[in-house]
Amino acid sequence: MALNHEEPDRVPIDLGGSSSSMHLSAYTELTRFLSMPATPVILDRVQQIVVPDEGLLRRFEVDTRWVRLRDPRNWQFREFTDPVTGRVAFVDEWGVKWGRSPLYYDMIDHPLKDAKIEDIDHYKWPSPNDPGRTEGLRDEAKKLFRETDYALVVDWVYGGLFEVAWWLRGFEKFMVDMLKNHEFAEALLDKLLEMYKGFYAETLSAIGDYVQIVAFGDDYGMQSGPMLSPALFRRYMKPRLRELFDFVHSQNDAKIFLHSDGSVYPFIEDLIEAGLDVLSPIQPQAAMMDATRLKKEFGDRICFHGGLDIQNLLPFGSPCDVSREVARIVKVLSSRGGYIFACAHNIQAKTPVRNVCAAFDTARSTRLAT
Numbered sequence: 610m611a612l613n614h615e616e617p618d619r620v621p622i623d624l625g626g627s628s629s630s631m632h633l634s635a636y637t638e639l640t641r642f643l644s645m646p647a648t649p650v651i652l653d654r655v656q657q658i659v660v661p662d663e664g665l666l667r668r669f670e671v672d673t674r675w676v677r678l679r680d681p682r683n684w685q686f687r688e689f690t691d692p693v694t695g696r697v698a699f700v701d702e703w704g705v706k707w708g709r710s711p712l713y714y715d716m717i718d719h720p721l722k723d724a725k726i727e728d729i730d731h732y733k734w735p736s737p738n739d740p741g742r743t744e745g746l747r748d749e750a751k752k753l754f755r756e757t758d759y760a761l762v763v764d765w766v767y768g769g770l771f772e773v774a775w776w777l778r779g780f781e782k783f784m785v786d787m788l789k790n791h792e793f794a795e796a797l798l799d800k801l802l803e804m805y806k807g808f809y810a811e812t813l814s815a816i817g818d819y820v821q822i823v824a825f826g827d828d829y830g831m832q833s834g835p836m837l838s839p840a841l842f843r844r845y846m847k848p849r850l851r852e853l854f855d856f857v858h859s860q861n862d863a864k865i866f867l868h869s870d871g872s873v874y875p876f877i878e879d880l881i882e883a884g885l886d887v888l889s890p891i892q893p894q895a896a897m898m899d900a901t902r903l904k905k906e907f908g909d910r911i912c913f914h915g916g917l918d919i920q921n922l923l924p925f926g927s928p929c930d931v932s933r934e935v936a937r938i939v940k941v942l943s944s945r946g947g948y949i950f951a952c953a954h955n956i957q958a959k960t961p962v963r964n965v966c967a968a969f970d971t972a973r974s975t976r977l978a979t
Contacts, residue, residue: 669969677764682741737807750816769827817861830871854884890915928967935971
C-alpha cells in the first residue's frame with residue numbers, strides 16, 4: 610500500500626540492506642542487550658555491517674527481507690599487509706584495494722588510475738554470470754515469498770555507476786575526466802552500465818518473479834550539496850540511470866529503489882523522470898533534505914525511505930528524543946502513503962542500544978489515520 614501511495618494502518622519498517630543495517634559492534638551490543646543469541650554474518654566487509662538475525666527482525670516487526678547475489682566461485686577474500694601503506698588490506702573482485710581502519714576499511718588504491726580509454730575493454734572485469742552468484746538464491750527467495758508476507762528486496766551489486774567509476778579511477782581523476790576527458794568518462798560509464806545490466810539480468814532471471822523492490826546505490830551528495838553539478842548529472846548519469854531502470858522494469862514489475870546519501874535535492878526531479886520509484890535515505894543533516902519540503906514537492910510522485918538521523922540524534926540523543934523524532938517523521942512522510950521507515954544509513958558503532966529500540970518500537974506502534 611505504501612509503495613502505491615496508499616496509507617496503511619502503520620508505516621512499513623525496513624532493516625537489513627546495504628545501507629539500512631547495523632555496524633558489527635552496534636549489532637553485537639544490541640543482541641546482547643536483548644538477550645538474543647546471534648552469530649553475526651558480515652554483509653559488507655568495507656562498512657563492517659551485518660545481516661541481522663531473523664529473531665531481531667521479528668522483534669522489530671521488520672516488513673522487508675533483503676536477498677542478494679553471492680560471491681563468484683573463483684574469488685576468495687584474502688587479507689595481506691600492503692607494502693606501500695603497511696596497513697592490513699584486501700583487493701576486491703573489481704580490483705579496488707581497501708585498507709583496514711579501526712572501524713571500517715577505506716580505499717587505498719584505484720586500479721584504473723593510469724588507464725587509457727583502450728584499457729577499459731581489456732580490464733579484468735567481474736563476471737556477472739558466474740554460476741556461484743545465484744547458487745541457492747531462487748530457493749531462498751521462493752521460500753520467503755511462499756511462506757511469509759515480507760516484501761523482498763534485491764540488494765545492490767557493489768556500488769553505483771558514478772561511485773564505482775571513481776572507485777576504479779580515483780575521485781579527483783574521474784571528476785577531471787567528466788570535465789576534460791569526456792570520451793574516457795563516457796566509455797567507463799558505458800562499460801559499467803553494461804556490467805550492471807548483466808548483474809541484474811542474472812538476478813532477475815533467478816528470482817524476478819518473487820521480488821517487490823530492486824535496489825541500487827549510487828552516492829551523488831555531500832553534506833553541504835551535490836558532488837557534481839546538475840549539468841554533469843544530466844549529461845552523464847541521468848540517461849544511463851534511465852536505461853538501467855527501464856531495463857529492470859522490463860524484467861519484472863518491481864519498484865526501483867535508489868540509495869543516494871547527502872544533499873541530492875537538485876537531482877530528485879531528474880531521478881523521477883528517469884523512472885525512480887523509491888528514494889533513500891533522506892539524510893536529515895544534509896542541505897535541502899528537509900522531510901516536510903521533500904514530501905510537499907515530490908511526495909505524490911515518489912516514495913521515500915529512511916529519514917532518521919544517525920549522525921547526531923540516534924547516537925547522542927535520549928530515547929525520548931528519538932521517539933519524538935520518529936513519530937514526527939512518520940507523520941510527515943507517511944501522509945497519503947509513500948514512506949518506508951528506516952534509519953538514514955547503517956546504525957553506527959557506539960549507538961546506544963536503548964535508542965535503537967526506541968526508534969523501531971515507536972515506528973511499530975505509531976498508527977496512521979486511514
